[in-house]
Amino acid sequence: MQFTLEDITADEVERRMAVYGPLADTVRDLIDAVIRTEVDETVVTEANARLTAVVESLRANQIDGAFGVRHTAEGIGMPWGNAVIGLRNAIAPPLQVLKHPDGLVTADFTLGAAYEGPPGCVHGGVCAMLLDHVLGQAGSADDVPCYTGTLKMRYLRPTRLGPLHAEAIITEREGRKKIVRGAISDADGETVTAEGVFIVPKDWAGVMPESARIPPR
C-alpha cells in the first residue's frame, strides 16, 4: 500500500476542494434523483445521453486506477476517493468525522434514499460500513496506527433514514490490541452498537502508551 505525496500548497488544496466538492455534491443529488424519478422514458433516455457526454468530457484527462490516499508535504490529508469520507466520491455521504480531546470520535450526518435497505430504513450493511470507519478513526485517535482485526455489530432495531449520529472511543488496551466501542444513534437512542479489536503493527508496539485500562463507557 502506497500513500501518495502531492507537492502542493495549502491554498492549492483549498482551491481543489472548491472545484471538486461541488461536482461530487451534484452527483450525490443525481444518485438520489435517479432512484426517485418518475419522468417519462424519453426524458430518462435523454438524461442518460447527456450524462454520457459529461462522463466523456471528464475522462478526457484522468489518472490511472483509483485515487489513492494523498497528503501534502505539510501533512494535509486528501482522502478524497474514500468510500465513506471522500470529498470527490459521491458514494460517500460524506462523513465528517470529528476527533475530540478525550479520544471520542463523532460524526453527524443524514442518510437519504441511496442508503436504503428495508423500506424507509438504512441498509444494515451501510450501518456496518460507517461504524467500521468511525471505529477505525477512534482506534487511531491516540496517534498509534492500527488496523482492524475484528469488528462485531449488534443490531438493536431498524435505523430510520434521516439525521443520525455515530461515535466511538478506545475503551481498553492490551498489548498490541485496542478495543474500540461505538454506536449509531437516532433521536431515540442507539440502533446499532459495534465493538472492534484493532491491532498495532509489530514495529509500532514499542511506542504503545502504558497499558492503562480506560473505563468502558
Add this chain to the structure above:
Amino acid sequence: MQFTLEDITADEVERRMAVYGPLADTVRDLIDAVIRTEVDETVVTEANARLTAVVESLRANQIDGAFGVRHTAEGIGMPWGNAVIGLRNAIAPPLQVLKHPDGLVTADFTLGAAYEGPPGCVHGGVCAMLLDHVLGQAGSADDVPCYTGTLKMRYLRPTRLGPLHAEAIITEREGRKKIVRGAISDADGETVTAEGVFIVPKDWAGVMPESARIPPR
C-alpha cells in the same frame, strides 16, 4: 416497515429495468470519472452545470421519500433502491446474488475506485456492507424470514480493488437462531470472513425446520 405492491405485469417490470438500469449504470461510470478526472477547472465547472440541469429534468416528477421495497402481485421483487443490489441505485455495485439449491449464496463482482479505503484496496467498511447483505440473503435462503442479530467480521488481509467473490451459507440452527458464515475472496483466497446470528421473528418460530445441525463448511 411497509412493502409496496405495484400492480404491473412482468413485461412492464422488464421495460422499466431496460429504462432505469442503463441510466444508473451511466451514473456509476460518472461517480468513477468524478474521482479520477484531471481535466481543467473550466471543464469541471461546466460539467457541474450540465449535471445540475439533468438532475432538474429528473426531479420534474418524482416520488416522495425513498424507493421502498416493491413487488408485483405475481411476487416479482423490485428492490431497485437497495444500497447493495439496487438496479436504480448507483451506490450499489450492484451485487447480483445467486441462490444455489444447497442453500449456498454467491456473488461475483468487481469493485473500482469508488469503493476504495486504503490505497488500491477496498474500504473495510465496504467489505462489511457487502457481507451483511450476502449473509442476510443466505440466512433467508431457506424461506424462513429472519433479521440480523449480530454480525462479526474478521479481517485477514487487505482486499485489493478488482474482481471479487462473496459467499455465505447457514451452518447451524438453534431454536429461533440461525448461524450464517461467509467470506469475501480474491484470486488468492479469503480476505474477510464473517459470522452472523440471524433471528427468526417469534410468529415464524412454529414453522422452523427441524433443528438439524448442518455440517460447517
